Amino acid sequence: MTDRHGKPRGLRRLMNLRIGAALTGMWCVVxxxxxxxxxxxxxGMNIAQRLQPPGVGGVLGTDQIGRDIASVIMSGAWTSLGxxxxxxxxxxxxxxGLGLYAAGMGKRTERMIMTVLGxxxxxxPVLSAILLGAILGPGALTAVLAIGVFMxxxxxxxxxxxxxxxxxxxxxxxAFMAGKTRLRISMEHVLPNIAGQLVVQVTLQMxxxxxxxxxxxxxxxxxxxxxxxxxxxxADSQTYLSSAPHLAVVPGLAIALAVLGLNLLGDGLRDLAxxxxxxxx
Amino acid sequence: MAAFKxxxxxxxxxGIALLLASVVIFALVKAAPGDPAQIMLGTxxxxxTLAALRVQLGLDQPLIWQYxxxxxxxxxxxxxxxxxxxxxxxxxxxxxxxxxxxxAALASTGAVMLAVPLGVWAAARxxxxxxxxxxxLAQMGIAVPNFWIAIVLILTVxxxxxxxxxGGFPGxxxxxxxxxxxxxxxxxxxGIPQAAVLTRVTRAAVLDLMHEDFIRTxxxxxxxxxxxxxxxxxPNALLxxxxxxxxxxxxxxxGAVLVENVFNLPGIGTLAYQALAQxxxxxxxNVILLFAALVLVMNVLTDxxxxxxxxxxxxxx
Numbered sequence: 001m002t003d004r005h006g007k008p009r010g011l012r013r014l015m016n017l018r019i020g021a022a023l024t025g026m027w028c029v030v031x032x033x034x035x036x037x038x039x040x041x042x043x044g045m046n047i048a049q050r051l052q053p054p055g056v057g058g059v060l061g062t063d064q065i066g067r068d069i070a071s072v073i074m075s076g077a078w079t080s081l082g083x084x085x086x087x088x089x090x091x092x093x094x095x096x097g098l099g100l101y102a103a104g105m106g107k108r109t110e111r112m113i114m115t116v117l118g119x120x121x122x123x124x125p126v127l128s129a130i131l132l133g134a135i136l137g138p139g140a141l142t143a144v145l146a147i148g149v150f151m152x153x154x155x156x157x158x159x160x161x162x163x164x165x166x167x168x169x170x171x172x173x174x175a176f177m178a179g180k181t182r183l184r185i186s187m188e189h190v191l192p193n194i195a196g197q198l199v200v201q202v203t204l205q206m207x208x209x210x211x212x213x214x215x216x217x218x219x220x221x222x223x224x225x226x227x228x229x230x231x232x233x234x235a236d237s238q239t240y241l242s243s244a245p246h247l248a249v250v251p252g253l254a255i256a257l258a259v260l261g262l263n264l265l266g267d268g269l270r271d272l273a274x275x276x277x278x279x280x281x
Numbered sequence: 282m283a284a285f286k287x288x289x290x291x292x293x294x295x296g297i298a299l300l301l302a303s304v305v306i307f308a309l310v311k312a313a314p315g316d317p318a319q320i321m322l323g324t325x326x327x328x329x330t331l332a333a334l335r336v337q338l339g340l341d342q343p344l345i346w347q348y349x350x351x352x353x354x355x356x357x358x359x360x361x362x363x364x365x366x367x368x369x370x371x372x373x374x375x376x377x378x379x380x381x382x383x384x385a386a387l388a389s390t391g392a393v394m395l396a397v398p399l400g401v402w403a404a405a406r407x408x409x410x411x412x413x414x415x416x417x418l419a420q421m422g423i424a425v426p427n428f429w430i431a432i433v434l435i436l437t438v439x440x441x442x443x444x445x446x447x448g449g450f451p452g453x454x455x456x457x458x459x460x461x462x463x464x465x466x467x468x469x470x471x472g473i474p475q476a477a478v479l480t481r482v483t484r485a486a487v488l489d490l491m492h493e494d495f496i497r498t499x500x501x502x503x504x505x506x507x508x509x510x511x512x513x514x515x516p517n518a519l520l521x522x523x524x525x526x527x528x529x530x531x532x533x534x535x536g537a538v539l540v541e542n543v544f545n546l547p548g549i550g551t552l553a554y555q556a557l558a559q560x561x562x563x564x565x566x567n568v569i570l571l572f573a574a575l576v577l578v579m580n581v582l583t584d585x586x587x588x589x590x591x592x593x594x595x596x597x598x
Binding site for chain 2 (some may be wrong): 003061101115117118119121122123124125126128130132134135207211214215218219234237238241242245248249251255256257259260263264
């Protein structure tokens, strides 16, 4: 049932892709829906109904000030996906741009750019993000910047090595002969040929960004309350761990399912593009 | 000779990177709002007392002298004095490292011991039951935030079964049994995502080797698949696993801040986090530089190890 690279054939072939797309699609719908409709007001207090278990007060219960957890999770999806998405756009745009530039400009420029990016790579991500938070003040923009900046070297490395392979092809030489500039060749010939690999990376990095956003808001460096966020729900849950365990379980599952969806989607897209590669990520 | 040259080159490049990193760290810390003198003395302090303290801390000097003074101190092993604790930063870091480093070691050891057999088992029969189980487990392990694992472990093991402490650290002087007990659950929380990544790396590396000639030869000599895998494929597959582990360790240590926070452990992560909240910027500055140095040292080490383990890399410049 598998080929020589351990990839399943037949019905199970695109299982990753299917489950990943379903999970990711579900969270996108939930996040968008939360802008128009939630079962209850995600910021509305109701002390009389606080710490209700799932099923009694709403589908997923209520939290320490009586908010409907299902509604908070739905709005939290918007926060989480929004920040992770913007951060990935930022890191991806800058990183891919630098990677393309490095690959197109020959050895010396390439080495300089990659060395400078290597410095960024050496920064401890969580602590540096907290430091950025201290400089800029906590908030959505800080989170986007702090997460996005550390994706730049990742995208740049992948783009550079993928683009460098394309630059050795004959059709690039032909384009040169035709008088195209390096910029035009990068945009017209290199980028379209590595787009598949980059899409896979965008998906996987967005999963990591969701984890990072959750960590930052757990430490109080994410969006300010009362804007719902999964990470802060987990931080708040710790006070009520023995009396209301669902407070800790639900947001954690939400994070895990969102990240799992994106990872499976990324792996699935890789299988689709190149059935021989992958598996290690 | 080529190998030596390659490693020497890596040392130089990473040394330059560290120097650049120190400039960026210094600039970032200086950009953070809050006057250390004000924070040490409180809002009611008289202006001339504040000015005197700034002189004492060297904060009245031009930035370039402050920076060079910091570097000079580090070279001679002096990281300065903590603003809030009024003790040498180096001693503070060392006492916190006594929690974080054993924690990271425990997590990594556990992760390798779990991941390598699981990865080999999965690769032995691709698509089989073991492979599917390992792949699904690895996917879940990667997707779950480590601090959530920590919260769930406190909920189920500490509060539910009453086995390990739910937080805090008694200190090594209270005996290593109770100290280790306090580190078990944090180590599991840190180790699970790492084990998941390593399982995938091991599986992929062994799969790649399964069709090499030397495995076929080993099988032709009459070795069973299991014997051929463990004797010939696994030693070769260890290179990518060790490389991945080496690159992960610095991130494991700096990422420990979340797990340390959940378990209220006095580690390096919590030290930096609290120092930042208290604007003890000299501590923040040194801890982040230490982490950057650790990343770069691990880069050089994994590179060196790769050259030593794989003779084919020695020829390349």
